[in-house]
Amino acid sequence: MGYSFPEEVLEHVLSFIDSDSDRNSVSLVCKSWHDIERWCRRRLFVGNCYAVSPAIAIRRFPELRSVSLKGKPHFADFNLVPHEWGGYAYPWIAAFAKAYPWLEELRLKRMVVSDEALELIAKKFKNFRVLVMYSCEGFSTDGLATIAANCRNLKELDLSESEVDDVSGNWLSQFPDSYTSLESLNITSLSSEIRFTALERLVGRCPNLKTLKLSHSVPLDLLPNLLQKAPQLVELGSGLHTKEVHPDLYSKLAGAFSGCKGLKRLCGLRDVVPSYLPTLYPICFGLTSLNLSDAPIQCPELIKLVSQCQNLQRLWVLDYIEDTGLIALAESCKDLRELRVFPSDPFGQEPNVSLTEQGLVSVSAGCPKLHSVLYFCRRMSNVALSTIARNRPNLTRFRLCIIERFRPDYITQEPLDVGFGAIVEHCKDLKRLSLSGLLTDRVFEYIGSHGKKLEMLSLAFAGDSDLGLHHVLSGCKSLRKLEIRDCPFGDKALLANAAKLETMRSLWMSACQVSYRACKLLGQKMPRLNVEVIAEQGHPDSSPDEYPVEKLYIYRTVSGPRSDMPSFVWTMDKNSALRSS
């Protein structure tokens, strides 16, 4: 056809389109666009590694350079997913080793990565540049040694929150002397002593190093030298702990920090000596992100620190900050966009700090750009939640954890339905919500009617009946991930909204009241869902069908049941027999 669009032009145009959803739309226009798009797609994001098989992904996208994979469900972070559930990276990496010799980036989250998998990465991808393993496990420092020794072009190595079998700290010395391309290193989760001289030399010879997040085993004495070798750092994570307070060390550290004129993000500070905090003051003004959630710094020092960070956009902190600290934050940090307050004593029966709902209300009033909140506290009221909602209709993420379960509004003793209702009603762009406190089905009615942009919802110890779940599944049009624990939701709402499940990434339900029968029925009738029943106490066949299952994980997939399930997980498929009761 004379007027058909030349492929090369389309490819060039597409090279400017990064967003996955835009590329997906492009591929639906017509067959030739689908074909052109798939050949020039370079990045792939797989939100659930069991939703698609490596073979299918490779067949569709033959020229990928960057892949992100997520494995275990989010509740694995809280020990709710049994340890050997799955999420193995090896099959993916082995398939990629054959199909994508030019693969450059792998980002894995909540996956099990073995040393063998790391060895494949090290040996098979000649141009490998970025390895991020967030909250992963299954590998040791031996695997890291292979990566260090072989990946000549590695730019980024990030092990945040991963559990590493820390055999020895020598792996760092495996980076050859000729290796200078490191730009980002995050080894905070490692515990063994690393060779400090190796670290110093590595830092010294990598001029593009921008992010350095160290494990707490790196002592304070070493820090000034490291900082002097890397004054170009943008992000630093360090312990700042020491056994003794030397005046000498203090001035060296102060000097080193002042030399880091481009430092924007700071984290770590575990076991920091408060008297060393003033060494940070010169860089506070430039900081946009401060993560003090590991730092047991008390309120007065926190206030002094935070009030100098007028350009702060993100603050993660322990509840030692208290209401007074949050008020100071609200006054000083007008550019704040994200706040997370973690509990210093989550298992204590009594509050150990003076942090209440007032702190959050102050920040919501004083920080106009605040859109993301994670807040642990011990009391809340409907009026506070409504105030927060009215103050901050621009909230996109709101996660509230009232530490004691079933806590009502502390003023009226009513459930917190109305308060959370105000949040969903006023915050029209809310994408993520976690609830806590005493909640009835009514809150779900509000969520179902107003939460139209809600993508992820986390529920625990909430609701009265199936009506609650029905409101959510039938009302939340954009829902992708739903995770529920200990709620009285059963078969009816789930079965009545079965088709909804195919429009979502996944549903997790544990300690609810979904019967084995309902699971089998879902598995039988919905071939594009994997309905996985997790039963550590024994095969669900050994109890009557109407008994509730312990844990249930349902996700859509184009690859059918997975083949790597442990002995306590069963996929309900079309052969699941329904026994008569």
Next chain:
Amino acid sequence: MISGRSNKKRGFIEAFELPPQTLPLLLWNDHPNDDDDDDDRKGVENSSFIAKKNDDGYCIVGWPPIKFRRKKICSHNRDDNDRTVLHNGSARAGVGGGVNPNSKYVKVKMVGVGIARKIDLSRHHSYQTLTNTLINMFGKCQQDAQSFKLAYQDREGDWLLAGDVPWRTFIQSVERLKILRIGG
């Protein structure tokens, strides 16, 4: 088989009595006796929901929802609250007790669990906090703690029951830990 939901919202009752065209899963329409009455399920114990719906939050697995790594820091802070006194120029380090340069990681295996974990013993000062943390680490709840016992391997390679010797002695000689079931 995506449900073609029309804009007309169906009432809840309607949705349950009449199976919509696209949802042939509402089998209870064929079993009119299976109505809202869940009596035959009330007797069923569904572990954490019914058993623990009361006071003590500590014994619930995964509640409050904080990541395991953070829990280690919190139990450490709690233990040291009495000892954290910072004098200007004193040798004491930080609120945390400054024990990091002397961290002592040992492997812990739990019977029946394939993957071993590691725990920093220097962050603990008593058997109680150690066992509390271990129980949490392996995803069990405090009530279950009674059905387990802790054993350790000392420098000579012998396996002994933890708790018999003073904490200080234990700390100096422990090389690895194992969690066993009582009676097994």
